[in-house]
Structures are given as structure tokens and as C-alpha cells.
Amino acid sequence: MTDPNGLAPLxxxxxxxxxxxYGDGVFTTMSVKDGKVAxxxxxxxxxxxxxxxxxxxxxxxxxxxxxxxxxKQRQDGVLKLLIGAGQGGRGYARxxxxxxxVAVSWHEIPAFYQQWQQQGIHLGSVGxxxxxxxxxxxxxxxxRLEQVLIKRALANSPYDDAIVTDENSTVIEASAANLFxxxxxxxxxxxxxxxxxxxxxxxxxxxxxxxxxxxxxxLSEVADADAMFLSNALMQVVPVQRLTIGAASRELAVxxxxxxxxxxxxxxxxxxxxx
Numbered sequence: 001m002t003d004p005n006g007l008a009p010l011x012x013x014x015x016x017x018x019x020x021x022y023g024d025g026v027f028t029t030m031s032v033k034d035g036k037v038a039x040x041x042x043x044x045x046x047x048x049x050x051x052x053x054x055x056x057x058x059x060x061x062x063x064x065x066x067x068x069x070x071x072k073q074r075q076d077g078v079l080k081l082l083i084g085a086g087q088g089g090r091g092y093a094r095x096x097x098x099x100x101x102v103a104v105s106w107h108e109i110p111a112f113y114q115q116w117q118q119q120g121i122h123l124g125s126v127g128x129x130x131x132x133x134x135x136x137x138x139x140x141x142x143x144r145l146e147q148v149l150i151k152r153a154l155a156n157s158p159y160d161d162a163i164v165t166d167e168n169s170t171v172i173e174a175s176a177a178n179l180f181x182x183x184x185x186x187x188x189x190x191x192x193x194x195x196x197x198x199x200x201x202x203x204x205x206x207x208x209x210x211x212x213x214x215x216x217x218x219l220s221e222v223a224d225a226d227a228m229f230l231s232n233a234l235m236q237v238v239p240v241q242r243l244t245i246g247a248a249s250r251e252l253a254v255x256x257x258x259x260x261x262x263x264x265x266x267x268x269x270x271x272x273x274x275x
Contacts (some may be wrong), residue, residue: 007062007102019101022092023143026050026058027082030067030107031234033272035075037067039233039248040273042200047083047183051141056100058083067275070104077232078107082142084124102262113235116160120241121227121255124159125219126150130166130195138198149177159244161230163219166195171222177232178202180212181225182256187212201231209236210260219245227256236268237261 010019018024031038044063051058063081070079082274086098128150154175156160161174172190173179178199180189188207191214192198206212222228228240239257243250 006059006100007066009087010082010101011083011102014087016087016089017084017101018086018088018094018098019082019103019142021088023141024054024083024088024094024144025082025142026054026056026140027080027142028140028208029233030079031236032071032075032077032079032082035071036272036274037079038268039200039204039271040067040275042079042203042271043233044187044197046140046200046203047081050141051083053135053139054085054141055094056083056085058100064275066102066104070106070171071206071275074106075133078109080105080107084142100265106250109234113238116235116238120239120252120257121160121230122158122242122244123161123163123230123240124157124244125165125246126153126159126162127138128153128164129169130164132166132168133193134194137196138192140197140199147176163222163243163245165219169218170194170198170216171219174230177230177235177238180205180229180231181222182227183222188215188217188261190214191216199232201236203269204271205231205264208264209264218224223248225252227253229257229260237264 013020026047028043030043037046044060047063048058048060084101085094086101088095113201130146135253164173173196180187187210223245230238240252241254243252
């Protein structure tokens, strides 16, 4: 269906572009410092694996070439890479022959992330749930309408971010980050069999020696956690300083999160790479 040896540059969406029309594609957002990409190999593997889950043949060497070219333009910031299924007809079905496209853009790292990392955030709930769809669960696909609705609700709330559940009230993640919590001396994170995004920072944390159990817990079960943090490729690790669920609001311990991040920092630094 697609050319596995290259990615056609995309500067402007055609009217029948499948990425623009249906979110038919995958993407990743990378933190770049001094010309090196944090968690580089995990980002590339995610694009290849998630593309394959959607039936897109994304070649690792082609992705590396795109990143290499982008790093010639800029050495620091946020590098976003979108891979789309190319152009198609009016309907949902892809044409038998289509060339994958790639769009690259540079952005600034949100300035408030550093403050969040140091001081923690106020996490609440906004009442927008994720649908359960095992075929898409874990994927960083380009259809993000659920997250758009969550961000809209969050903008009208007093919270810095939101704890998001699926339609069965099972805790999944935050608005654009994975969620970890400490309860009775054990670290947990949500299993992503039915919904959510398997972030590269989440993958990194789970690959380390720190024991973290993937579970299905309800919002009420997570509400009495002792500590909690958000993670993604840009914010890295952000502690939750206050948690509000319904009418109940309380302070959470930040020290366990900072201690865990101190342990992980040297390992994280070792995963910067040049494409």
C-alpha cells in the first residue's frame, strides 16, 4: 500500500489528505537539547509500531533521515513529527496505492513546565471520559478529538490538568500525559488495554528497575493515593501537589516523586541521541 523506503514531505494539506480529514496517521513530539533528542529510539520505535497497528509501513531509517534533516535547522526546542496515510478519495477506505507523508514543525517548550516540575500542580477531574477501543488503545494516532474536548473542559476549571477516566470510570491518564501514583508504598500506573496513550516517557519509566504495577483502578480507588505525578516527553516528571475529586480536595506528598525522579534522571540523560 505504501512506500516503505521514504516519506514524502508535507507542507500543505490537500483537500483529500487522509491525515487532515480522518486523523489517519501517527505522530510524536520530541524534546531536543543541544542537537540531541531525548528518548530518541523510543520515539522512532513508537512511530514504527503505532504506524503498523494502523496498517502504515513506517520505515525506521526514513524517520531517522527526517529527524536528521530537522536537526540541521535547529538544535533546541520541541520537534513534532506527523506521519500521514497520504491522499485518498472521499470515503474512509484507503486507495490501494498511497505514499506516506511527513510533516515536521518546531515549537518552544512550554515555559510553565519548569515551575510545574519544581512546585507541583493542582489535578482535578472535568467529567470528560475516554471511549474504550482496544484497537486504538496505547497508540499515538492523529485523531485527538477526545483530548480537544478534555482541554476545553479544563480551560473552564481551576485545575492545572485533569485526571481522565474511561467510560467505566477506570483511571487512564491526564489530558496529555500518563499518570503514576503511590499508594501504600507501591507505585502504580494505568493499564492501557482499552484506552489511553502509551507515552515514551511512560515506556522509559516502566523499563527501569523501579517497580511499577499496571492496574485498573477506579477514580475512587486512586483518590486516596499518597503521591502522584504526570509524565510525558516534554514535561518529563511533574508531581501533583493537590488533588481534587468532586468536593474532596487534599494535599499530596511531593517528596516521593522528586526522590523517584532523582533516581531516574541519570538514566534519562543516557537516552538522548542524535539521529
